[in-house]
Amino acid sequence: MTAAATALATDDPVLLAFAEEVGSEGPVAVAGGRTRWATGGTLTEGTRLIAAPTGIVEHLPDEMTVTVRAGTSVAELHAALAAAGQRTALPDRGGTIGGALAVGENDLRALGRERVRTALLQVRYVSAEGRIVASGGPTVKNVSGFDLPRLMVGSLGTLGVLAEVILRTNPIPPVSRWLAAEGAHPRDVLEATLAPSAVLTDGTTVWVELEGHAADVDAEVARLGTVGSFAEVDGMPDLPVHRWSLTPAEVLALHEGGSPHDTGAFVGAAGLGLVWGSTPQPARPLDPTVAMLSERLKQNFDPTGRLNPGRMPGGA
Numbered sequence: 001m002t003a004a005a006t007a008l009a010t011d012d013p014v015l016l017a018f019a020e021e022v023g024s025e026g027p028v029a030v031a032g033g034r035t036r037w038a039t040g041g042t043l044t045e046g047t048r049l050i051a052a053p054t055g056i057v058e059h060l061p062d063e064m065t066v067t068v069r070a071g072t073s074v075a076e077l078h079a080a081l082a083a084a085g086q087r088t089a090l091p092d093r094g095g096t097i098g099g100a101l102a103v104g105e106n107d108l109r110a111l112g113r114e115r116v117r118t119a120l121l122q123v124r125y126v127s128a129e130g131r132i133v134a135s136g137g138p139t140v141k142n143v144s145g146f147d148l149p150r151l152m153v154g155s156l157g158t159l160g161v162l163a164e165v166i167l168r169t170n171p172i173p174p175v176s177r178w179l180a181a182e183g184a185h186p187r188d189v190l191e192a193t194l195a196p197s198a199v200l201t202d203g204t205t206v207w208v209e210l211e212g213h214a215a216d217v218d219a220e221v222a223r224l225g226t227v228g229s230f231a232e233v234d235g236m237p238d239l240p241v242h243r244w245s246l247t248p249a250e251v252l253a254l255h256e257g258g259s260p261h262d263t264g265a266f267v268g269a270a271g272l273g274l275v276w277g278s279t280p281q282p283a284r285p286l287d288p289t290v291a292m293l294s295e296r297l298k299q300n301f302d303p304t305g306r307l308n309p310g311r312m313p314g315g316a
Contacts, residue, residue: 007131014053014069015124015132018163021050024130029308030161032071032096036103040156044310052098053163056080064169065121065138070098070162086169089119098162104154105243108236108269112173112197112211119168120149125160128302138166151297157308159301173211178235179221180207184228186255186270192223199270200236201255207236239267244275251275286312 010016022028027047031037052071059066061084068077074090074097081087090100091107106115122136135148152159176197184206186199198209208230210220224230244263246254251268253259254275263277286294294313298305 007133010132014055015163018053018161019126019130019132022126022130022161024128025306027306027309028161030071030098030157032099033073033094035093035095036099036105039103040311040313042310043308047309052096052161057164059084059169061086061169063138064171065166066169067164067166068097069164070096070101072097074100081169082172085172087113087172088167088169089113089116090167097165097167098157101153101162101165102155102157106272106274108200108239108272108274109198109209110269111199111271112195112209113170114168117150117153120153120165121168122166123149123152123160123162124164125152125162127160128304128307132163133160136166154313156311156313158298158311158313159307161307173213175214175217176209176211177217177221178207178209178233179224179230180205180233181224181228181230182206184230186268187252188227189224190271192227193220194223196220198236200267201251201270202237202265202267203255203257205237207233209236237267239276240265240278242277242280244277244281246273246275248273 027044029043029047029049030052031049032052053069054071055069056072056077057067057069059081066081074092074095077097078087078092089107089110090097091105101116101120104116107113121138124132124134127133152162182205186201186206189196189199189206189208196208197211200207206228208224210217246261248271250259250261251270251273254261254263254266254268262279263275264279266275266277268275
């Protein structure tokens with residue numbers, strides 16, 4: 001247990017029941033919406049599957065935070081927040097909140113909505129020993145030891161089983177417009193605009209989402225006119241089925257036709273390093289130093305390897 005995490009004394013019957021279900025022995029994994037089920041490898045046969053608790057615990061619109069159980073769907077959360085004119089950084093593509101956080105998937109509009117890792121303010125999870133652990137908080141800016149909320153993002157549930165989280169919310173802008181142009185370069189778009197929510201490319205066409213107050217969006221549209229013949233469109237393009245993780249520079253290389261990656265037909269999010277391709281991304285070996293650090297973390301949090309066995313963060 002580090003200075004950044006403490007065992008949580010709670011009388012919440014939902015969390016207590018979930019901790020009892022996780023237990024302290026035998027391989028176990030959470031089965032949410034299964035929209036990201038194959039990420040990180042195949043679950044070891046015989047692993048006991050459980051469901052995370054559901055429900056929105058508390059939404060504080062003025063504080064721009066929401067406390068929500070990990071098994072709640074992203075769609076349900078965003079529908080509830082929309083009534084107050086707010087949203088989160090989680091991607092709107094199905095699945096549960098715990099699944100999106102465990103995979104660490106950013107929305108393709110993260111340039112305007114922030115990244116998932118910074119939107120997660122607090123976690124309550126069940127440890128490999130079956131204890132309820134809490135780390136972070138809605139007002140915490142600096143912690144000693146592990147920054148567990150950020151560490152849990154992308155961990156695939158191999159360090160702890162997410163039960164409840166506090167997320168930062170952000171306001172839904174009054175105006176949102178998609179524009180597209182053939183022959184433009186995403187780098188020029190990023191340099192010309194102040195704060196686009198998304199810049200997408202398929203190697204031929206560039207799409208841009210602009211959000212904000214009407215006058216600000218109009219000013220951004222005017223700036224776009226200096227780098228391409230942009231016209232308003234109904235929305236973003238259809239995304240191929242396979243999600244790739246590349247560097248922002250590699251996304252630009254795809255646009256320019258100079259990439260060694262065989263994504264097939266693709267749509268890339270410039271500035272983020274996200275790509276959706278018609279072919280799956282090959283498995284990638286971890287850097288030896290990263291692999292060593294990952295193994296040490298795993299030994300610290302789950303020495304018997306019972307949490308999501310068979311899966312490896314960053315290994316696929």
